[in-house]
Structures are given as C-alpha cells and as structure tokens.
Amino acid sequence: MSSQHPRSRAFLEKYLNGELLAEDIDDFIDVWHNNPGTKEIYEFLGMTAEEYSLWLRDHDTLPHIARARRAHLPLKSIINITVKEMLIAARSADTMKVKRLKSWLLQQGKID
Secondary structure (H helix, E strand, C coil): CCCCCHHHCCHHHHHHCCCCCHHHHHHHHHHHHHCCCCCCHHHHHCCCHHHHHHHHHCHHHHHHHHHHHHHCCCHHHHHHHHHHHHHHHCCHHHHHHHHHHHHHHHHHCCCC
C-alpha cells in the first residue's frame, strides 16, 4: 500500500478509484483491529454488511462487489450473473467458488 495513512478514506472507495489493490485491504483491517473505534469493520472498509459477508466467504469476490457498485446494481444480481457465467464456462477450478457463491446467495435468501 502507499505511504498514505489508510484512514483518510475507506478502502472500498480507494479500490473503486483504482488507487489500491485487493490485497491492500489487509492494511485497513490491521488499522481497524488496532483501534476499532465505534464503526463496525465493514463500515470502516466502506462496505455494506451484505458486501462484507460475501467478501468474508470468498476474498476473490471483491471485483464482483466493485462491479455491482459501479453498475449501481444489487449485489445479488451480480453474484447470480457471475454464478451463471461460471457454470457456462464449466471450469473445474471454479467449482468451489460457485458452491461458495451459491451458498452465500441461499443464506441471504436471494438466489434466483
């Protein structure tokens, strides 16, 4: 991460602006753990509780969270699209990811 202190703006805002990489989230999480203040961790990161719950399930979902934000679409819509795209691609490496994403959608009661 850059030498800027991570508290200036939320992680997700900087990620969406292309200022940070996905792995830079760890620096923000460390800052929060060192001084949690009054915000929940997902708020500190600039996420909704729904986005954070998905990210906790699979850290590789950050681009999908960003896609939903940029497109101004509900996260569940993007995840449903992603699952369908992954099923069409039928790559065995994606099998576990599809299972995790489907499980999250079921847990949220938002599977199509």
